[in-house]
Amino acid sequence: MPAVLFRSPNDSSEAWRKSLSERVPGIDFRADPNIGDPADVEFALVWKVPAGYLKQFPNLKAICSLGQGVDHIFADPDLPRGPHIIRLVDPWMGRAMAEWVLLQVLRFHRQGPEYEDLQRRKEWKSLPAPETSTRRVGILGLGALGAEAATTVAALGFDVAGWSRTRKSIPNVTSYAGPDELDAFLARTDILCGLLPLTPETTDLMDAELFAKLPKGAFVVNSGRGAQLVEDDLLAALDSGHIAGASLDVFRTEPLPLDHPFWTHPRVQVWPHVSAQTNADSGADQVAENIRRVFAGEKPINEVDPDRQY
Numbered sequence: 001m002p003a004v005l006f007r008s009p010n011d012s013s014e015a016w017r018k019s020l021s022e023r024v025p026g027i028d029f030r031a032d033p034n035i036g037d038p039a040d041v042e043f044a045l046v047w048k049v050p051a052g053y054l055k056q057f058p059n060l061k062a063i064c065s066l067g068q069g070v071d072h073i074f075a076d077p078d079l080p081r082g083p084h085i086i087r088l089v090d091p092w093m094g095r096a097m098a099e100w101v102l103l104q105v106l107r108f109h110r111q112g113p114e115y116e117d118l119q120r121r122k123e124w125k126s127l128p129a130p131e132t133s134t135r136r137v138g139i140l141g142l143g144a145l146g147a148e149a150a151t152t153v154a155a156l157g158f159d160v161a162g163w164s165r166t167r168k169s170i171p172n173v174t175s176y177a178g179p180d181e182l183d184a185f186l187a188r189t190d191i192l193c194g195l196l197p198l199t200p201e202t203t204d205l206m207d208a209e210l211f212a213k214l215p216k217g218a219f220v221v222n223s224g225r226g227a228q229l230v231e232d233d234l235l236a237a238l239d240s241g242h243i244a245g246a247s248l249d250v251f252r253t254e255p256l257p258l259d260h261p262f263w264t265h266p267r268v269q270v271w272p273h274v275s276a277q278t279n280a281d282s283g284a285d286q287v288a289e290n291i292r293r294v295f296a297g298e299k300p301i302n303e304v305d306p307d308r309q310y
């Protein structure tokens with residue numbers, strides 16, 4: 001059997017070796033740096049490998065991301081042309097992401113930051129009770145993750161809309177599509193949740209111009225990719241009061257540098273890229289199926305279109 005290469009900066013090789021060995025009898029699983037002869041490797045399971053790394057495998061047939069995002073693969077200028085590019089589409093991760101988005105929406109909706117501040121000042125004071133049905137939540141990106149987050153938030157009675165490249169039909173979620181409908185989507189959004197894949201089109205999308213199109217006092221949540229948000233523009237919008245608060249799980253540089261102003265900003269909550277972590281148990285079935293398919297010369301599932309890059 002051809003070899004499966006594994007490389008990730010996270011210490012998860014033994015968990016993946018175990019879960020794939022249970023599903024692919026006789027698998028030749030090679031965790032970097034023990035790769036043996038690179039010519040044996042036909043399937044690579046990777047997360048954030050250095051640029052140029054994958055071109056050393058002359059017989060590679062598929063490159064599978066160890067996450068839902070594949071931007072780390074397309075960022076390699078020497079990416080070999082030809083292998084299938086595959087992402088994880090894991091219901092467990094979809095649920096985890098929907099929980100995280102819901103947590104941020106509820107925290108802002110129920111004035112969490114204001115009450116946390118009152119507690120710090122030992123002030124017993126009630127604020128006007130918020131109304132769920134008129135709180136407008138906007139999900140940027142209605143792929144597998146965005147659609148589940150939108151449905152989960154809508155189930156609680158929020159007024160939910162989503163923006164995506166093409167029109168989507170999701171019960172209780174108003175669909176806005178394409179660049180022409182972005183402004184109308186932003187104008188009706190009190191809590192903006194970024195869940196877009198990183199592509200050349202979405203890089204720097206959340207900038208000063210976009211923040212200005214949100215209503216005054218809107219909140220910004222991002223668990224898409226850090227490079228979609230212009231951090232200085234968000235800081236300026238927070239400091240002017242136009243944006244009332246932000247919860248961020250992804251950053252342009254990760255880990256977030258120690259001197260970054262987000263760490264100590266009173267209206268920013270920092271999360272260390274944990275909204276939906278890859279799970280070697282729940283993700284292994286589809287990876288095993290793809291190893292089987294690729295080695296049999298069949299088309300894999302969850303293949304990414306290299307032109308769209310998601």
Ligand code: OXD
Binds near residue numbers: 066068069276277
């Ligand atoms: C992913 C991530 O892409 O965790 O899955 O960022």
